[in-house]
Amino acid sequence: MTYKVLQAKRGGFLVRGADGREVFCPARGKLREGGVYAGDDAEWDRAGGIDRVAPRKNLLARPLLANVAACVIVLSPAPAPDFYLADKLLIHCFKNGIEPILCVNKSDTGDAGELYGRARRNYEPAGQSVLSVSALDGSGIEALRRAAARVGGVTCLAGQSAVGKSSLLNRLLPGINAEVGELSQKIGRGKHTTRACRLYPLYADGCQQRGPLDGAGNSAIPLTTAAVPLAAAGGQAYIADTPGFSMLGAGDLFYGELKYFYPDFVGFAQNCAVRGCNHTREPDCAVIRAAEKGGLCRERWERYVGIFDELRETHKNKYK
Numbered sequence: 001m002t003y004k005v006l007q008a009k010r011g012g013f014l015v016r017g018a019d020g021r022e023v024f025c026p027a028r029g030k031l032r033e034g035g036v037y038a039g040d041d042a043e044w045d046r047a048g049g050i051d052r053v054a055p056r057k058n059l060l061a062r063p064l065l066a067n068v069a070a071c072v073i074v075l076s077p078a079p080a081p082d083f084y085l086a087d088k089l090l091i092h093c094f095k096n097g098i099e100p101i102l103c104v105n106k107s108d109t110g111d112a113g114e115l116y117g118r119a120r121r122n123y124e125p126a127g128q129s130v131l132s133v134s135a136l137d138g139s140g141i142e143a144l145r146r147a148a149a150r151v152g153g154v155t156c157l158a159g160q161s162a163v164g165k166s167s168l169l170n171r172l173l174p175g176i177n178a179e180v181g182e183l184s185q186k187i188g189r190g191k192h193t194t195r196a197c198r199l200y201p202l203y204a205d206g207c208q209q210r211g212p213l214d215g216a217g218n219s220a221i222p223l224t225t226a227a228v229p230l231a232a233a234g235g236q237a238y239i240a241d242t243p244g245f246s247m248l249g250a251g252d253l254f255y256g257e258l259k260y261f262y263p264d265f266v267g268f269a270q271n272c273a274v275r276g277c278n279h280t281r282e283p284d285c286a287v288i289r290a291a292e293k294g295g296l297c298r299e300r301w302e303r304y305v306g307i308f309d310e311l312r313e314t315h316k317n318k319y320k
């Protein structure tokens, strides 16, 4: 039978069967610790160990998380929003076949409205809608839950430190008690404490139906209430309690390919004079023209040039 690996633990894995039961699977058989990650779809016959893992759609690093279907990219008014990081996360999503879910958190605060408008101006032309949410008062959380459920499969959260990822997790998954940090403590603290990431199934009413594990490592779920598991074409929906992939960059992308990750450029790019135009400094570039005249979000184009230069620099250093 196929099980979803929820967490890689010492000596085995916490897995979830199609019946919704969470069971501890000891590390035996062909695949032991190391070859199986949270998010994997594992074949387990319950006598031995996991002996096969379905081909992965993708595998994200730090923490290792397989088959990521969606990623919530979180922006907030405080700390100052890092659109550069949001752009890179978006590129990363496009590149790995991950559905981005952009959201502006802390809608309960005064500056959030302006940021929400700015985020929409930046990303709607690229085909991305933006959600406005508040982990504090709960507004927009159901829309966020539905957005993750609509994709199905594994959803993770990403964004700079202190935007409210852990707070949003606590809203989406009541009872998990993700550690929320104070803004002041977070700035400059640098590293997150690394720990194994765990997946939680998403239920329609938001409740967690995970009972305590018994002596055999089985949890008595979902026995008490008729919680409706949320699923879509991508399968049962899960949220990963990752501390967030804040460090993901545009990665190993070749600078000349960057433009293909900007759907908002496409309509203009056809009118560029230079063949193979990269829309950075070329003469008679229709994308630059649009950014200057306001047909295209100017700051988005400016950051594009920044990311382009960064990637070209990396490329130069690699091959010099």
Ligand SMILES: Nc1nc2c(ncn2[C@@H]2O[C@H](COP(=O)(O)OP(=O)(O)O)[C@@H](O)[C@H]2O)c(=O)[nH]1
Residues within 6 Å of the ligand: 105, 106, 107, 108, 109, 133, 134, 135, 136, 137, 160, 161, 162, 163, 164, 165, 166, 167, 168, 179, 180, 181, 182, 183, 186, 244
């Ligand atoms: N006003 C307000 N503060 C929030 C909201 N969400 C999180 N915070 C605060 O922002 C800080 C960082 O939150 P945390 O969830 O730890 O952020 P993370 O680093 O992205 O996981 C904490 O002080 C939270 O209380 C929100 O929706 N509104």
Ligand SMILES: [Mg+2]
Residues within 6 Å of the ligand: 165, 166, 167, 179, 180, 181, 243
């Ligand atoms: Mg956090």
Ligand SMILES: [Zn+2]
Residues within 6 Å of the ligand: 269, 272, 273, 277, 278, 279, 280, 282, 284, 285, 286, 287, 288
């Ligand atoms: Zn151009």
